[in-house]
Amino acid sequence: MSTSLISKHDLLTHWLGHRNLTRRVIEKFPEDQLFTFHVENMRTFADLIKELLSLAVPGLEGIVHQETKPYDHDLPYNTKEALLQAWDEATPQIEKLFLQIPEERFPEDYNLFGQYNFPIIYNILYFIDNEVHHRGQGFVYLRMLGIEPPFFWDREKN
């Protein structure tokens, strides 16, 4: 038998901690800059957040219900409040769906969004890594706007 490096519960807690930090980064943006500021050939931070929202819950729904719908990054959120509300509404859905995936399915291949055929654990790690990646970009945007980002290591809920 192999010891579990990380439990399902702890991996979920790890992800939710990252989501707390990402929420804090959204909050730091001035409303207008959130939807307008970007580096050439990059998206606004609002668009990056919409990407994250379009992956997490829909991706988990696909995994849980074994459906393979394509994703849609073009979500109808046009204010910081709407974006934060969508973020907060996703949280309990992520918890619920994640906990419905049986541990034995994590090493099984799943064709995420009908496009990415990898073991479920890698799909989940991709959600987290992709969030960390884009949030790191949000840190740079904040610095460019003269705003100090939150602490990277702070994963507590506000």
Added chain:
Amino acid sequence: MSTSLISKHDLLTHWLGHRNLTRRVIEKFPEDQLFTFHVENMRTFADLIKELLSLAVPGLEGIVHQETKPYDHDLPYNTKEALLQAWDEATPQIEKLFLQIPEERFPEDYNLFGQYNFPIIYNILYFIDNEVHHRGQGFVYLRMLGIEPPFFWDREKN
């Protein structure tokens, strides 16, 4: 018994895949910009890479040998070639040290660098997350320099 969500070998492979991508980002930087370009109140990408180098092998050495030396981000690499060489020399050390950590130690607390007292699995995830975070910032630097970053999902060795 709990099923393992991810094996030790697969977690190592996941990290090494990230390191392949990070190496590709270093390579994309023009030599001078690697050591000079930065956003106000942020470090150069070379300095971010030195931070990563100062955490991974020294951190794993601490975990394996149960020592708690402080880290030192101020590494003596002043050329892209030296930085890439240090990156490549770290890879087999990371592999060797990581594989020396018994699976049963991953849930155990370890006081990383004498400062961060968390289960070893979280120390390892921190190394990976911190690399993804800073590499995401490197993507923005590249875009600001008019250079297209590598594909985020490409984790193959060059």
